[in-house]
Amino acid sequence: MARSYDLVLYGATGFTGGLTAEYLAAHAPAGLRWALAGRDLGKLAEVRGRLGRRAAELPLLHADAGDAASLRRLAESTEVVASTVGPYVKYGDPLVAACAAAGTDYTDLTGEPRFVDETYLRHHATAVRTGARLVHACGFDSIPADLGTWFTVQQLPGGVPLRVESFYRVSGRASAGTVHSLVGAVADAGAARQAARERRRRDPAPGAEPLRLLPRTHPVGLWTLPMPTLDPQIVGRSAAALGYGPGFTYGQYLALPSPVHVAGALAGTAAIAAAASWAPARERLLGRFASGSGPTAEQRLAGWMSVRFSGVAADGTRVLTEVHSDLDPGYASTAIMLGESTLCLALDELPATAGQVTTAAAMGARLVERLDAAGITFRVRRRWPRSG
Incomplete structure (x- = not known):
């Protein structure tokens, strides 16, 4: 069945959603059939008004996380849906369900392990059957880790054990949405562990080392702490x-x-x-971060990201690579990453995949090319000859 749109952005009235809409309006190719979707058409019209003449006729679609019929219509109208509506564990599942059932590709910005595990358990099999690609974590969580590791592995020999370590140096500020998702994840730790156990039972995936309790020294002399995020699971x-x-x-x-x-x-x-573990303190903390708020344009421009990857092969081959951006990682860079991921699914010839898949598995080399052209660069910093 022919679909009306190549791409729909769901949640453009939120902070990161608005930045993603601005990125798409500025960089989408001519002729792309795309639209904005959300529950408040008036606020969507305000967002469209900020996007300039190229987006003056952009369609606005009503869709609400609490209205399954509206999400079904949305999913059936487009090739790909990009969602910025979080916290995803609270609002995200109905849209994933609709996309899986309709055979519609899906991207989001989640960094919530429980959400990723639960959507796998509920919707992966349906998406495999319909051909939908469900690609979570298409922003700062977890593209630098996932594609940076993929890029590093390409520089190393195949067929031998490999060890990759990533070292994050970042500068940026958090938005209200990020704080709400982080606090919710801590408060929901028990449910997250249960979902993770069931996921491992159905879908064991090696590759993430146990967290180290003590800091260790980076190869270039910086002190380090383990990052207990979604990223190692995605990389694995x-x-x-x-x-x-x-x-x-x-x-x-x-x-x-x-x-x-x-x-x-x-x-x-x-x-x-x-x-996050004590309800009165949790409510007070969340109350300090109004919905839709985030760092200013000046703060986003002042941010940056440098993720270096140390890759070592069992035969002694060693490489140091880097993923770098001169923009704030959590918002300006994330809008680029989500925008290019969604365009990649909508427009590019890619490997045949279906179900819940990672950015590296679904888009790999093509997405690295897109991001590199957009200013999020992938570089080899140093190579060492094989020892012995």
Whole structure:
């Protein structure tokens, strides 16, 4: 059945959704059939008004996470839906269900492990049957880790055990949506563990090393802490799907300039965890972050991201690579990553995949090319000859 749109952005009235709409309006190719969707057509019209003349006639579609019929109509009208409506564990599942049933590709910005595991359990089999590609974590979670690891593996020999470690250095500020998702994930830790256990039972995927409790030193001298995020799970699933070699392992760390910064990061994380675990403190914390708010344009321009990857093969081959952006990682860069991921699914010739798949498995080399052209660069910093 012919569909009306190539791409629909769901949630453009939110902070990151608005940035993604601006990116698509500025960079979508001529002739792309796309639209904005959400529950408030008036607010969508305000967003469209900020996008300039190229988007003056952009269609606006009504869709509400609480209205299954509207989500079904949305999914059936387009080739791909990009969702920026979070927290995803609270609002995201009905749209994933609609896309899986309609054979519609789907992207989002989630960093919520419980959501990813639960949508796999509920909708992966349906999406495999209909041909839908369900691609979570198409922003700062988890594209730098997933595609950066994929890029690093391409520089190493095949058929031997590989170890990749990533080291994150970032500058940027959080939006209300990020804070709400983070606090919700901490408060929901029990349900997340249960979903993860069931996911591992159905879909075991190696590749994420256990978290280290003590800081270790980065190869270039920075202090590091393990990052307990969704990213290692995504990388492990890409490794299993794409065959990164026998005995592949991955570790992920936040790189900090001194032990003092390490102590500060640990104290801040502990404070957020404590507040999220106690309802009165949680409500007070969330009340400080109004829905739809986020860093200013000046703050986004001042942000940056540098993720370096140390890749070592069992035969002694070693490489250092980097994923870099001169823009704020969580918002300006994330809008680029989600925009290009969704355009890639909508327009490019890609490997045949279906079900819940990662960015590396679904889009791999083509998405790296797109992001590199958009200013999120993938580079080899250094190569070492094989030892011995």
